[in-house]
Amino acid sequence: MQDHSHNRPRQANGQPTRVKHAAASHGVGAHHPHAPSDAHRVPGSSQAHAAGGTAYRPVGPDLTKSQDIIRVRKKRKKHSGRKALLIVLAVIVCVFGVVGGAAALYFNSVNQALSFDDKETIESLKSVLEPVAVDDEKGEQPYYVLVLGSDAREGDTASRSDVIILTRVDPSDGLITMVSIPRDTMVEIEGHGRQKINAAYAYGGAAGAVEAVSSFAGVPISHYAEIHFEELEELVDMLGGVWVDVPVTNDETGSSNSGVRIEAGEQLLNGEQALAFARERYGYIRGDFQRADNQRILAEAIVKKVLDSSPIDLPGTVQQLASCVSTDYGLTDIIDLARQFQSTSATFYSALAPSSTTTLDGVSYVVVDPSGWAAMMERVDAGEDPNAAGTEAAASNEASTEGESPGAEADSA
CATH class of the missing domain: 3.40.630.190 (LCP protein)
Known part of the structure; x- marks a missing residue:
């Protein structure tokens, strides 16, 4: 097996330099299946790519960092709990509404039966x-x-x-x-x-x-x-x-x-x-x-x-x-x-x-x-x-x- 590492671009310290693929390498406007859409790019990221600058930076937490993942999970859990509470309250209101309505109908019907016709x-x-x-x-x-x-x-x-x-x-x-x-x-x-x-x-x-x-x-x-x-x-x-x-x-x-x-x-x-x-x-x-x-x-x-x-x-x-x-x-x-x-x-x-x-x-x-x-x-x-x-x-x-x-x-x- 041949070692092609000598063909890779190197930085001044001798470490290999990672190749960045700009959109232009496949033609202007070409779509890469793994590249984010413009809607998810930081403003000015298109120009940075075109100029051979740094890669795009997603908006929001960096999911490669464990502390951000934990923070996201906590936020989701809090939101999910609030939603569940609202659902439970809605169900309780519905149940009591039905039971209360039935009770009211029962009381009214019996009171009418007990009372006089005229x-x-x-x-x-x-x-x-x-x-x-x-x-x-x-x-x-x-x-x-x-x-x-x-x-x-x-x-x-x-x-x-x-x-x-x-x-x-x-x-x-x-x-x-x-x-x-x-x-x-x-x-x-x-x-x-x-x-x-x-x-x-x-x-x-x-x-x-x-x-x-x-x-x-x-x-x-x-x-x-x-x-x-x-x-x-x-x-x-x-x-x-x-x-x-x-x-x-x-x-x-x-x-x-x-x-x-x-x-x-x-x-x-x-x-x-x-x-x-x-x-x-x-x-x-x-x-x-x-x-x-x-x-x-x-x-x-x-x-x-x-x-x-x-x-x-x-x-x-x-x-x-x-x-x-x-x-x-x-x-x-x-x-x-x-x-x-x-x-x-x-x-x-x-x-x-x-x-x-x-x-x-x-x-x-x-x-x-x-x-x-x-x-x-x-x-x-x-x-x-x-x-x-x-x-x-x-x-x-x-x-x-x-x-x-x-x-x-x-x-x-």
Whole structure:
């Protein structure tokens, strides 16, 4: 092999001189595959090449130097991290936007289901319901809720308030007291004279019923809830049934017309059985009074089933309730109230207004004993068991049903 090193140009110190290939060596304007374009040359580099000067110098860090490589990597890492953060934030915003939108739709749909169909009912109720008193330390003070059960059956032209339960709610002590007022209770309704108390609903709707019961009971009413019997069966089935301790068989008299026989004893009632339990009265010796007892028992069983729901399942359970209840309560009000009772050992009291039956001008009425009622409501207001003051009245209820049940001419079930 020949040594051609003597042919290479040398510097003054004897070291070989590297040959620089100018663009002109291949012709003016010739393109070298490894040469950078003019856009990446330092200004004046073209002239330097043409004059045989030094090679082009790229703009930016010299990637042949390790410190510059490290600096570039750091810059890229910082930029990449910022970009990733922005992406994550964008995803979070999108997710919360979707979830928030879904939650808003859920709340709106349930509130609409809970509310009344017409604005007139809503506005009239607002005008008669009393605000709940609030204590700075204990929060909401005990208040009264009127619970009505409207029962529009096939062929009826209007609903009837077959269930009238005055309910005292004490959130701080976890106490619920339900007092049934017989639907045939005799009262005076302004502009209509002597009437049965359930006629107030027919004359004045929900607001008329609130005014009549508030005047009769002598207490302010702060909330209103209306249960629709036509959806009660579906509700109980959606809840998976409710446990009820049935006091007596629903065919004591052999005259039951519910078509569903229910024996005495604790049992899980499905929707069909629960509806028959709440409607039946001809099969009982105590007639309408036993039906009133049954309705409170069933209402308590439904409330307990709702309170047994886990915090996760509670909103869904309330959504199911909304299908058969119309109320001035909002969804958040109901959930908050349920959680308050879940955090305490809830106590339930239940009683029937001390009353007897009478017939005036051929019409059967229930007449409430004034002194017995006053004593009962005094105990209710104090958060005590109302039955302790109504022993004699309860006996009166038993005796009054030996004849015809109150309101027999007005109801076929």
